Amino acid sequence: DIQMTQSPSTLSASVGDRVTITCRASQSISTWLAWYQQKPGKAPKLLIYKASSLESGVPSRFSGSGSGTEFTLTISSLQPDDFATYYCQQYKTYSQTFGQGTKVEIK
Amino acid sequence: QVQLVESGRGVVQPGGSLRLSCVASGFTFSSYGMHWVRQAPGKGLEWVAFIRYDGTNKFYGDSVKGRFTISRDNSKKTLYLQMNTLRPEDTAVYYCAKEGIGCSGDGCPFDYWGLGTLVTVSS
Numbered sequence: 587d588i589q590m591t592q593s594p595s596t597l598s599a600s601v602g603d604r605v606t607i608t609c610r611a612s613q614s615i616s617t618w619l620a621w622y623q624q625k626p627g628k629a630p631k632l633l634i635y636k637a638s639s640l641e642s643g644v645p646s647r648f649s650g651s652g653s654g655t656e657f658t659l660t661i662s663s664l665q666p667d668d669f670a671t672y673y674c675q676q677y678k679t680y681s682q683t684f685g686q687g688t689k690v691e692i693k
Numbered sequence: 694q695v696q697l698v699e700s701g702r703g704v705v706q707p708g709g710s711l712r713l714s715c716v717a718s719g720f721t722f723s724s725y726g727m728h729w730v731r732q733a734p735g736k737g738l739e740w741v742a743f744i745r746y747d748g749t750n751k752f753y754g755d756s757v758k759g760r761f762t763i764s765r766d767n768s769k770k771t772l773y774l775q776m777n778t779l780r781p782e783d784t785a786v787y788y789c790a791k792e793g794i795g796c797s798g799d800g801c802p803f804d805y806w807g808l809g810t811l812v813t814v815s816s
Contacts, residue, residue, distance in 0.1 A: 687738075
């Protein structure tokens, strides 16, 4: 299976900060990567697919980049609603795998 | 609007069985592959199983292979997960999820998720 590793595991930031989360794949996955946001007690929400395509309805402050084995999710100006846990997911293969998550906390 | 509603939550003893259901609405269910994803308490997301739109192909995660069976009834717009020989480590919230766009040849991102149903395996 392809392993996905996110960093950092926890991130403390303030409203208005620019935030970057990194996701690394154990082998090349081209751009077959998605990012999700999850709040406590809720289902994950798709933010980005194919590494950099913004899902419909998602604010433009979210952006994704990368290809091969290294990817980033950037929030250009952190808003109060953005404090949550973020997961990357590779879907190059049927056996899809998620990163371990990055919790974005209030500083 | 798209809705996915899971049911079948419960407490089961180790070695027991349980069947989960996921009723879909708001989209053409028979045109989309569907997945089950689980999340143990306080842990991350783990992909469990996939079924092709027509039910002809099924794939499973290593931790559930041989114990869980995914199926679907397109006439009822319902996805199922039959879970046998349950273990304490299967304790989790189970989500059904719909495939979105931007797919690779083998996989897709998940654009809609249900609210989840809790399965607890304990004696």
